[in-house]
Amino acid sequence: MITLNIDGKEIEIEDGATILEATEKAGANVPTLCYDKRLAPFGACRICLVELEGTRTKFTPSCTTPATNGMVVRTTSPALIKARRTILELLLINHPLDCPVCDKAGECKLQDLVYEYGLSENRFKKDMSNLPIDYKSPLIERNLNRCILCGKCARICDEIQDVAEVSFVNRGMKAKIGTDFDRSLDCEFCGQCIDICPVGALTSKLFKFKARVWELTDKDIICPYCNVGCNLTARSRDGRILKIDAKESGVNEGGVCVKGHFGFDYIYAEDRLTQPLIKNNGKLIPSSWDEAFNLMVSKFSMLKGQVGMLVSPRLTNEEIYTAKEFMNNLLEGHIACAEGLEHLSALSETGLSLGELKEIKNSDCIMLFACLSETNPVAGIAINYAVKRKEANLIVISPIKIKESKLAKDELLIAPGQEITIINEIMAEIIRQNWQDSAFINDCTEGFEPLKEQVTRYTEEGSGVSKEAILSAARLYVESKNPCIILSSPTPDLVRVAGSLLLLKGKTRLHLLGKRSNEVGAFDILGDRDRAFISSARGLFLIGSELPNEALQNKEFIVVSDLYLTETASMADVVLPATASLEKKGTFTNFEGRIQQTDTASNPPCGAKSDLEIISQIALKMGFELPKFKEIEKREFKKGNFLPTQAKDIKISSDYPLRQSRFHSGKISQRSKALMEVSK
Amino acid sequence: MIWHIKIDEILSSYKDRSDLIPILQRLQEKMGWLSTPVLQRIEEKTGLSGAEIFGVATFYAQFRFKPQGKNLIKVCHGTACHVSGVEKIEEALRQELAVKGDEPTDDGLFSLERIACLGCCALAPVIMINKKCYGKLEPNKIQKVIKDYK
Ligand code: SF4
Ligand code: SF4
Ligand code: SF4
Ligand code: FES
Numbered sequence: 166m167i168t169l170n171i172d173g174k175e176i177e178i179e180d181g182a183t184i185l186e187a188t189e190k191a192g193a194n195v196p197t198l199c200y201d202k203r204l205a206p207f208g209a210c211r212i213c214l215v216e217l218e219g220t221r222t223k224f225t226p227s228c229t230t231p232a233t234n235g236m237v238v239r240t241t242s243p244a245l246i247k248a249r250r251t252i253l254e255l256l257l258i259n260h261p262l263d264c265p266v267c268d269k270a271g272e273c274k275l276q277d278l279v280y281e282y283g284l285s286e287n288r289f290k291k292d293m294s295n296l297p298i299d300y301k302s303p304l305i306e307r308n309l310n311r312c313i314l315c316g317k318c319a320r321i322c323d324e325i326q327d328v329a330e331v332s333f334v335n336r337g338m339k340a341k342i343g344t345d346f347d348r349s350l351d352c353e354f355c356g357q358c359i360d361i362c363p364v365g366a367l368t369s370k371l372f373k374f375k376a377r378v379w380e381l382t383d384k385d386i387i388c389p390y391c392n393v394g395c396n397l398t399a400r401s402r403d404g405r406i407l408k409i410d411a412k413e414s415g416v417n418e419g420g421v422c423v424k425g426h427f428g429f430d431y432i433y434a435e436d437r438l439t440q441p442l443i444k445n446n447g448k449l450i451p452s453s454w455d456e457a458f459n460l461m462v463s464k465f466s467m468l469k470g471q472v473g474m475l476v477s478p479r480l481t482n483e484e485i486y487t488a489k490e491f492m493n494n495l496l497e498g499h500i501a502c503a504e505g506l507e508h509l510s511a512l513s514e515t516g517l518s519l520g521e522l523k524e525i526k527n528s529d530c531i532m533l534f535a536c537l538s539e540t541n542p543v544a545g546i547a548i549n550y551a552v553k554r555k556e557a558n559l560i561v562i563s564p565i566k567i568k569e570s571k572l573a574k575d576e577l578l579i580a581p582g583q584e585i586t587i588i589n590e591i592m593a594e595i596i597r598q599n600w601q602d603s604a605f606i607n608d609c610t611e612g613f614e615p616l617k618e619q620v621t622r623y624t625e626e627g628s629g630v631s632k633e634a635i636l637s638a639a640r641l642y643v644e645s646k647n648p649c650i651i652l653s654s655p656t657p658d659l660v661r662v663a664g665s666l667l668l669l670k671g672k673t674r675l676h677l678l679g680k681r682s683n684e685v686g687a688f689d690i691l692g693d694r695d696r697a698f699i700s701s702a703r704g705l706f707l708i709g710s711e712l713p714n715e716a717l718q719n720k721e722f723i724v725v726s727d728l729y730l731t732e733t734a735s736m737a738d739v740v741l742p743a744t745a746s747l748e749k750k751g752t753f754t755n756f757e758g759r760i761q762q763t764d765t766a767s768n769p770p771c772g773a774k775s776d777l778e779i780i781s782q783i784a785l786k787m788g789f790e791l792p793k794f795k796e797i798e799k800r801e802f803k804k805g806n807f808l809p810t811q812a813k814d815i816k817i818s819s820d821y822p823l824r825q826s827r828f829h830s831g832k833i834s835q836r837s838k839a840l841m842e843v844s845k
Numbered sequence: 846m847i848w849h850i851k852i853d854e855i856l857s858s859y860k861d862r863s864d865l866i867p868i869l870q871r872l873q874e875k876m877g878w879l880s881t882p883v884l885q886r887i888e889e890k891t892g893l894s895g896a897e898i899f900g901v902a903t904f905y906a907q908f909r910f911k912p913q914g915k916n917l918i919k920v921c922h923g924t925a926c927h928v929s930g931v932e933k934i935e936e937a938l939r940q941e942l943a944v945k946g947d948e949p950t951d952d953g954l955f956s957l958e959r960i961a962c963l964g965c966c967a968l969a970p971v972i973m974i975n976k977k978c979y980g981k982l983e984p985n986k987i988q989k990v991i992k993d994y995k
Contacts, residue, residue, distance in 0.1 A: 319896075323894075328894065329893070329894035329896055329897050330894065330896055332894070332896035332897050332900035333900050334896070334899055334900045334903040334904075335903045335904070336903070336904045343896065343899070343900075344895065344896045344899070345881070345884055345895035345896050345898065345899035346881055346884075346899065346910065571892045
């Protein structure tokens, strides 16, 4: 710790901190333009100047200068104000003052500073910059005339997103932010460059001329897409979301991907359901909620004990819990999650708990089995951070080259579907070399001997990877301190072997990412239940879930609650218009097991109800008040189980990565015009 | 593709970022200028992004991003040449060859580049065609100088 004096206040701060960090701690307000705590210090704008007493140079940029013991710093003085005013004047020489038509106005750092420092005239005169505006790139409009060359967009794109789509080009007066040969953007469209740009040079096309920022209502929401569970701010006017920004707090720490940032318009798709429908003579006819409820009450009472329910893993915990209580207490039928959660029950079998995002950031060896830039991009950011900033070793194991390959220390290109084999081969190598953590294995695990017996039988190269490569990866892995293994929507067997590999090293958490926002919540409440009841049930209640047409034949009564008239819904007897996650309050459990609150950010279409309302209202009609959702305790590691698993016949599923795409798309993303514009 | 083989040879010496500039120089020497396909190949082979490579290359005046004529005419605009009327020489050259800006001539024989100083001020006004210098020029001598290259 060192002590320094800031504006007369003694401040203690860790070694290596910058003056700016110390001034923040002292509560002083030093302006910045090119600084962002997520990025490496850059020192381009000089607006953060402070005065150092007893030095000859006197002024120093606070964001790049390390604090030292005994420093006496002044953050404001007439001379400093004069210097900052001059910097602003220089920035304004060719900056168009088109604030009335700039979408950033109201939260533009330059505008705020010019106002704060009271500049109304400029001593310097030159022509306004006159670069062509990029209207052609999808989703992002670039008006570089407004750019102040802080470099934040280029740096976040490189340091955080690892794309480096834009960079400084040319030099001197001609310097600008650009792409090679001024082509349009063709990147991951995470839009983080928009969020970080202090001025209106980069703006969202979805928000163009939609509103002035001070007219917006901000709501804290959880991203409705994957289960990283990014914390976002939905900004709406008149109950309609116009833009979404990433929040700097929360798991994602300001990170966001194209889906969370731009994919919100699926809720405004033209084919949203707006009123209940009842089947009459084979046709679905609009009806009132009362009619629909009454029909459901009478049919459900008749079919008691023989109705099965499926719920979507995108519902809130409250909804899933209520649905479960409803089925247990009222309909006495089976309920399960619509999509398999076998990978989560496999994790329970291993005894491991869920890994967290910050562990990836602090890991020194990451073994990656999925292209996260496609499925869970913000988790990918954590890998970039670990590799680029903390020099972690990345081992990529995949049948194809993926985006992360270029950061990899070791890249093991396996034959398609051989993930399990290669882990077995790596374990065989570790055990052969006697590198496993025997003390941990003796004290905290079961089943090591059978595992050893099974894997050491692996001799030939079934995974298609050479022995040397396997040995090298095994060595990197065992020699690290905090390794982590990252899987995304894996098969249960892959979870079992990855679990064993972690246990060999005495590790108790697996990083298990998923594509749907509340898979973990659904699993915590429902477990992974068998869905065999579907075929014998006489009635079905499907919430946000779809089934193949064969499964819907010969049912006496089918209710579907969904956002759209899906194929399944069109086969139903009653269709209920539900609300989307952006339209309701509730909690989601992210991949780490963190329960997070989301808020109503958009008005639902008039006539739609949330599934929570739907179920509680039917329950009330049936004379029962459902209990409220109680939080479920997080599972902690107690004992690990080695689960010897062999690769079975390899079936390659349709979303198996034999091709890399920009993002993984599903039912909701396909209804987002913004996402479809950039899908490859 | 044949040019891939040529440039891959040059690219094979790439180890880290500090090798980028010498590689760009050698590529330009070989190809005459840096085109989109060349940049893409560098991207593939080095893992750097197109924007990064372009950013580095555009920082230096020596790199060209447009095709160049068979013969490169460098017109010196240093102080000495300036005062001895190089503007008139350039005008005459442009008229004679019908070149606009930094585009090559229609027949692909010439392109013209303005240079800060060629370093032979005693010969001002001076131009350089490929590796040969022509000094003490006058607008009416231009035609003769050019003839050798046609
Ligand atoms: S949208 Fe993302 S990937 Fe594209 S330029 Fe901006 S920061 Fe880079
Ligand atoms: S576009 Fe914005 S973020 Fe990028 S350098 Fe310019 S001002 Fe900074
Ligand atoms: S990473 Fe996942 S949670 Fe985060 S913004 Fe993207 S889709 Fe949403
Ligand atoms: S904020 Fe410190 S130099 Fe820009």
